Amino acid sequence: MKKSFEMLVHMRRMLAAAAAVAGLALALTLTASFPGALAQGQQPNPNVRPPANAVIPGGPNVVQPERPGNYDVEMWRKVREGLQGQVSIPDRKAGQLVQSGGEAWRNLRNGPLVQYGTWGLAASIVVIAVFYLLRGRIAIDHGWAGRTITRFSDIERFGHWLLAVSFIILALTGLNVLYGRYVLLPILGKQIFADVTLLGKWLHNYVAFAFMAGLLITFVLWVVHNMPSWRDLIWLAKGGGMLVKGVHPPSWKFNAGQKILFWLVMLGGLSISLSGISLLFPFQTAVFSKTFVLLNYVGFNLPTNLTPVQEMQYATTWHGIIALALICVIIAHIYIGTLGMEGAFDAMGSGQVDVNWAKEHHSLWAEEELKKMEGVAAAEVGARVTPAE
Numbered sequence: 278m279k280k281s282f283e284m285l286v287h288m289r290r291m292l293a294a295a296a297a298v299a300g301l302a303l304a305l306t307l308t309a310s311f312p313g314a315l316a317q318g319q320q321p322n323p324n325v326r327p328p329a330n331a332v333i334p335g336g337p338n339v340v341q342p343e344r345p346g347n348y349d350v351e352m353w354r355k356v357r358e359g360l361q362g363q364v365s366i367p368d369r370k371a372g373q374l375v376q377s378g379g380e381a382w383r384n385l386r387n388g389p390l391v392q393y394g395t396w397g398l399a400a401s402i403v404v405i406a407v408f409y410l411l412r413g414r415i416a417i418d419h420g421w422a423g424r425t426i427t428r429f430s431d432i433e434r435f436g437h438w439l440l441a442v443s444f445i446i447l448a449l450t451g452l453n454v455l456y457g458r459y460v461l462l463p464i465l466g467k468q469i470f471a472d473v474t475l476l477g478k479w480l481h482n483y484v485a486f487a488f489m490a491g492l493l494i495t496f497v498l499w500v501v502h503n504m505p506s507w508r509d510l511i512w513l514a515k516g517g518g519m520l521v522k523g524v525h526p527p528s529w530k531f532n533a534g535q536k537i538l539f540w541l542v543m544l545g546g547l548s549i550s551l552s553g554i555s556l557l558f559p560f561q562t563a564v565f566s567k568t569f570v571l572l573n574y575v576g577f578n579l580p581t582n583l584t585p586v587q588e589m590q591y592a593t594t595w596h597g598i599i600a601l602a603l604i605c606v607i608i609a610h611i612y613i614g615t616l617g618m619e620g621a622f623d624a625m626g627s628g629q630v631d632v633n634w635a636k637e638h639h640s641l642w643a644e645e646e647l648k649k650m651e652g653v654a655a656a657e658v659g660a661r662v663t664p665a666e
């Protein structure tokens with residue numbers, strides 16, 4: 278029995294080590310395969326081939342256009358810089374002939390965004406694997422009590438799973454938009470990849486509403502439990518007891534780490550939702566101009582009369598940055614909620630947690646809940662033994 282347990286622990290450690298190596302390998306392989314990621318050297322993207330009769334800038338077949346006598350250099354410089362003219366049709370953006378920012382946006386999106394995103398994702402996996410190797414699974418120090426208390430009600434778990442499942446679908450379909458062509462396209466081939474991506478796009482657009490609903494439900498239910506308190510500082514100073522066995526700083530329903538996660542998910546989720554809505558209804562909103570106006574009140578110096586095209590470029594970039602950051606955070610959350618901590622999953626599974634788990638990880642909350650339960654039990658016994666009048 279002891280031997281097979283040791284073998285299990287050994288196998289888990291091997292798995293964690295493999296995950297760490299795989300995370301690193303993933304980062305290295307992906308980085309090497311992004312054509313856009315190498316944009317520093319501005320190498321041409323082999324996936325984007327110019328038409329056969331295209332004139333390659335700087336190539337042997339370059340023909341310098343002849344400038345007419347009345348060629349207005351200054352005017353064309355302004356056009357190249359994005360001069361917005363007047364048009365009599367409703368589509369205001371048709372008044373802009375050249376939007377050079379598009380090239381900068383494309384380089385940013387296919388370069389640093391994709392590259393740093395990969396490093397971030399790989400780093401989360403590596404950090405978690407190393408943490409597991411060093412700390413192992415956080416056990417219930419006093420063992421299972423065999424008695425449970427209710428941690429989350431049905432509506433709380435409904436809200437959490439609506440948020441969680443929708444987030445995971447959005448994350449996978451969103452990652453496909455960023456990385457699919459480097460990772461899935463070579464494996465699936467063009468036709469299947471196109472079908473998968475189209476399905477992913479529809480899912481992404483519609484599941485976004487489930488995510489917003491989950492965000493709203495969990496915000497309403499949990500915001501009162503996530504207000505900062507002085508105890509959070511002690512919890513943080515002790516590293517939440519995560520690093521040392523047997524250390525359990527007191528906490529109410531949510532500890533400081535969970536409060537940080539809560540606010541990251543709420544604020545990040547709101548930001549992702551707003552930028553997502555402006556992508557879902559293109560050229561209809563001015564989320565960034567309005568946000569920049571507010572930020573300028575507190576000392577920033579950001580452009581406030583963005584063109585509709587610039588609005589879209591800011592929206593896609595910001596949406597991608599926040600999504601990647603949240604995915605990194607959520608990878609750690611899923612680890613702690615499943616493999617990383619004994620007894621934790623029950624809180625969101627059945628809603629009932631072991632009393633010893635509760636006393637160790639949320640002692641102040643557990644004390645209060647147990648007192649309430651004892652009060653109810655005493656009242657029930659009292660009602661039974663009091664003779665009817």
Ligand code: HEM
Binds near residue numbers: 495
């Ligand atoms: C397979 C995926 C997931 C699992 C297994 C999981 C598990 C859990 C568990 C067990 C708790 C309760 C912790 C406790 O009792 O103290 C929890 C809480 C929470 N989860 Fe998840 N979760 C998952 C995905 C997500 C996702 C994708 C999000 C957000 C996008 C999310 C957001 C939250 C929040 C805000 C809380 C409350 C604060 C906290 O406990 O950290 N979860 N989750």
